[in-house]
Amino acid sequence: MSPTPLADLADILAFYVEAGVDVTVGEAPVDRFAESAAEQAKGRAGARSTPETATPASRIGAPGPDPSPLVPNRPAAPTAFRQSVPSRANALSAPPAGASALVTQPPDEAVMSAREAARNAESLDALRAILDGFEGCALKRTASRLVFADGNPKAKVMFVGEAPGRDEDQQGLPFVGRSGRLLDLMMAAIGLDRTSAYIANVIPWRPPGNRTPTPQETAVCLPFIKRQIELADPDILVCLGGPSAQALLATTEGITRLRGRFMDYENGTESGTRTIRAIATFHPAYLLRTPLGKRLAWRDMLAVEAALKGA
Numbered sequence: 001m002s003p004t005p006l007a008d009l010a011d012i013l014a015f016y017v018e019a020g021v022d023v024t025v026g027e028a029p030v031d032r033f034a035e036s037a038a039e040q041a042k043g044r045a046g047a048r049s050t051p052e053t054a055t056p057a058s059r060i061g062a063p064g065p066d067p068s069p070l071v072p073n074r075p076a077a078p079t080a081f082r083q084s085v086p087s088r089a090n091a092l093s094a095p096p097a098g099a100s101a102l103v104t105q106p107p108d109e110a111v112m113s114a115r116e117a118a119r120n121a122e123s124l125d126a127l128r129a130i131l132d133g134f135e136g137c138a139l140k141r142t143a144s145r146l147v148f149a150d151g152n153p154k155a156k157v158m159f160v161g162e163a164p165g166r167d168e169d170q171q172g173l174p175f176v177g178r179s180g181r182l183l184d185l186m187m188a189a190i191g192l193d194r195t196s197a198y199i200a201n202v203i204p205w206r207p208p209g210n211r212t213p214t215p216q217e218t219a220v221c222l223p224f225i226k227r228q229i230e231l232a233d234p235d236i237l238v239c240l241g242g243p244s245a246q247a248l249l250a251t252t253e254g255i256t257r258l259r260g261r262f263m264d265y266e267n268g269t270e271s272g273t274r275t276i277r278a279i280a281t282f283h284p285a286y287l288l289r290t291p292l293g294k295r296l297a298w299r300d301m302l303a304v305e306a307a308l309k310g311a
């Protein structure tokens with residue numbers, strides 16, 4: 001039998017990564033609990049030493065028993081931040097330098113470094129660059145690129161979704177797929193388009209296979225989207241879907257109860273905190289599956305229109 005051509009192998013691997021597979025299973029059983037406890041302990045030790053002195057073995061992806069990660073290990077970069085964007089090819093061949101550090105960083109530390117990194121951004125461009133170099137969220141490993149924002153950052157209204165999907169991941173822009181087209185129609189219904197609205201997501205990297213982001217991933221990304229809202233400083237914030245509303249409005253209420261009413265959102269600004277108006281509505285992807293919800297979403301958009309007129 002002739003060996004499978006490399007290009008076919010790459011396609012198969014791409015298919016697995018696309019489907020959300022990030023680890024292979026070997027023949028011998030592996031105690032994952034023991035493994036992750038040991039990795040976390042090493043990660044903590046590595047975090048205490050300088051990045052230069054941390055050994056590559058203190059990071060997940062270091063050579064170990066099967067099952068082995070689909071993305072092979074590579075030595076870590078000297079800093080926790082990196083400036084280049086990982087490509088899909090990178091994701092399949094080798095992780096970006098330093099990416100393995102992100103997996104072992106204990107959850108609290110990742111959130112703390114996200115907070116500090118976000119705080120340091122003085123402008124949206126700086127925030128994008130910082131996010132692009134941030135290694136504290138494992139989603140970056142499997143995404144093709146950062147999906148930061150689209151539209152007009154000076155707009156009075158900002159829409160925030162949950163996380164990019166496949167089309168967004170390919171184009172590097174939020175809401176450009178099917179739900180994006182519906183969002184465009186929803187905005188157009190109240191006279192908005194991408195020149196008069198600013199659009200982003202709570203999570204700026206596509207979760208593999210479009211899976212739901214974990215609470216840890218959301219916690220790590222939250223300081224960045226909050227800083228993005230601070231820097232854009234819109235008058236009206238529209239949360240698209242339950243996960244966005246729950247993350248930004250710090251509630252566990254479901255979208256059906258949350259939607260349609262304005263709430264206060266405390267937005268930090270240069271000169272202190274400014275209370276802006278926030279409203280949640282159904283996510284366009286939900287509306288595509290549940291057209292009956294459009295009637296309520298339409299009401300929400302009318303509320304946004306009225307608020308914008310009063311803003």
Ligand code: URA
Nearest residue numbers: 161162163164174175
């Ligand atoms: N769904 C989202 O929440 N965001 C996007 O950018 C696309 C789909």
